[in-house]
Amino acid sequence: MTCISIDGKTEIYGIVGNPVDHSFSPKMQTLAFQAIGENTVYLPFPTEEKQLPRLLEAFRLIGVRGFNVTVPFKEKIVPFLDRLSREAEILGSVNTVVGTDEGWKGYSTDGSGFVRSLSEAGVSLAGKSVVLVGAGGGARSIALSLASSGVGELHILNRTLSKAEKIAGMAFKVNSGLSVSTVLEPQKRYDILINSTSVGMHDRKSPVPDSLIDVSAMVVDIIYNPPQTLLLQKAVQKGIPCNNGLDMLLYQGVEAFEIWTGKKAPVETMKTSLLDSIESLG
Numbered sequence: 001m002t003c004i005s006i007d008g009k010t011e012i013y014g015i016v017g018n019p020v021d022h023s024f025s026p027k028m029q030t031l032a033f034q035a036i037g038e039n040t041v042y043l044p045f046p047t048e049e050k051q052l053p054r055l056l057e058a059f060r061l062i063g064v065r066g067f068n069v070t071v072p073f074k075e076k077i078v079p080f081l082d083r084l085s086r087e088a089e090i091l092g093s094v095n096t097v098v099g100t101d102e103g104w105k106g107y108s109t110d111g112s113g114f115v116r117s118l119s120e121a122g123v124s125l126a127g128k129s130v131v132l133v134g135a136g137g138g139a140r141s142i143a144l145s146l147a148s149s150g151v152g153e154l155h156i157l158n159r160t161l162s163k164a165e166k167i168a169g170m171a172f173k174v175n176s177g178l179s180v181s182t183v184l185e186p187q188k189r190y191d192i193l194i195n196s197t198s199v200g201m202h203d204r205k206s207p208v209p210d211s212l213i214d215v216s217a218m219v220v221d222i223i224y225n226p227p228q229t230l231l232l233q234k235a236v237q238k239g240i241p242c243n244n245g246l247d248m249l250l251y252q253g254v255e256a257f258e259i260w261t262g263k264k265a266p267v268e269t270m271k272t273s274l275l276d277s278i279e280s281l282g
């Protein structure tokens with residue numbers, strides 16, 4: 001059994017969303033704080049959209065130091081914050097908020113967490129050709145972080161083309177030296193194929209045809225449950241190196257923790273906690 005210490009000086013962080021009862025973050029972040037000797041707990045705060053301003057006021061009142069924001073409030077919370085990081089400003093979306101002397105400052109760590117998960121795995125992005133499938137919230141953060149991480153080509157594919165075009169425009173704005181498109185080129189090979197759609201999460205379907213997997217040197221699916229989607233299963237069968245979304249989930253939390261504390265996150269503690277949480281889902 002894990003023991004955490006709580007006393008009259010315990011500080012509070014948390015996660016705001018609806019629902020939040022399935023979140024792995026309260027356990028992961030509380031264990032992380034306690035692992036580095038911080039007298040802190042991290043709690044779930046489910047809420048309604050109309051209550052967001054009052055919740056922020058209550059956080060100020062009771063001294064909540066920072067929090068994560070999840071679905072469906074990543075964009076809706078922005079008007080109630082005082083400052084945004086450059087990335088959060090471009091995205092119009094935040095997943096991490098910290099209390100500062102100048103008020104609440106919002107960050108987005110999904111994309112930077114994704115890029116860090118690759119670099120921690122020894123994958124260099126410089127000059128790489130990347131196919132990003134999907135154009136939802138996850139894709140938007142990933143595309144922006146890829147654009148500022150030195151990738152050479154970014155191909156964004158999506159069922160709804162207009163959404164892919166919008167993200168392509170954003171990525172180009174961040175890095176005008178980047179080659180961005182919303183189509184694939186015939187006869188071409190790609191360094192990294194990323195699935196950021198929800199296809200494969202609740203069904204045994206692949207978001208792309210096998211022919212695209214065949215021309216990809218690496219496959220990443222940002223879905224982490226199930227740990228091996230049909231896309232990843234196909235990649236494994238073809239002997240293509242691949243990764244699921246667990247490390248993205250881990251490193252978005254690691255980056256949030258480091259923003260809050262200014263200290264190096266205990267990555268192994270956090271990863272073990274995530275793996276335990278996923279395993280307990282059965």
Ligand code: NAP
Nearest residue numbers: 134135136137138139159160196197198201222245248249
């Ligand atoms: P979202 O904003 O709702 O976007 C969903 C995306 O999936 C859109 O591009 C959508 O296409 C596409 N899509 C959905 N159903 C489809 C279908 N049947 N055929 C083709 N495309 C389909 O969701 P999100 O927040 O980006 O999340 C997407 C996935 O990433 C989820 O599985 C989520 O759990 C995962 N995720 C993981 C992490 C992590 O830390 N590992 C972080 C964020 C998200 P349209 O635009 O055409 O609707």
